[in-house]
Amino acid sequence: MAKRINVVGAVLTQGTKVLAAQRGEDMSLAGMWEFPGGKMEQGETPQEALRRELQEELLCTAEIGEKVTTTEHDYDFRDLHPHDVLRHHRGLRAHAHRAC
Structure with missing residues (x-):
């Protein structure tokens, strides 16, 4: 049985982008x-x-909004990954940082 690895992703939008x-x-x-x-x-x-x-x-903070969806993937090369995809809410704020 594959090992479950729980991951999350963010849907960050600005207008239609x-x-x-x-x-x-x-x-x-x-x-x-x-x-x-x-x-x-x-x-x-x-x-x-x-x-x-x-x-x-991304060196930013955000207010996290509602969950958009959950998906599961079973990769041939890796373990099982359930994905919780969450929408950002207002308040995404980038913090100043130096270029690497």
Whole structure:
């Protein structure tokens, strides 16, 4: 039986634009598009995990809105991934940071 890994993703919109990132060539599923987000840590709610992931990945804070959907994928190369996709609510705020 495959190990379950719970992940979350955010649907971030501005008008008719939706934020998505293209996976790098050195990553699994190279070239595919994904929403910001990531793995949930032990004891986190989906909302807490998404808030943390947005801070880590995008250096921004957001008020998390309602759940959009939940999906499950069983990858040949990896474990089972249930995805909670949550919509951002008002208040997305980027924090200043230095370029790497």
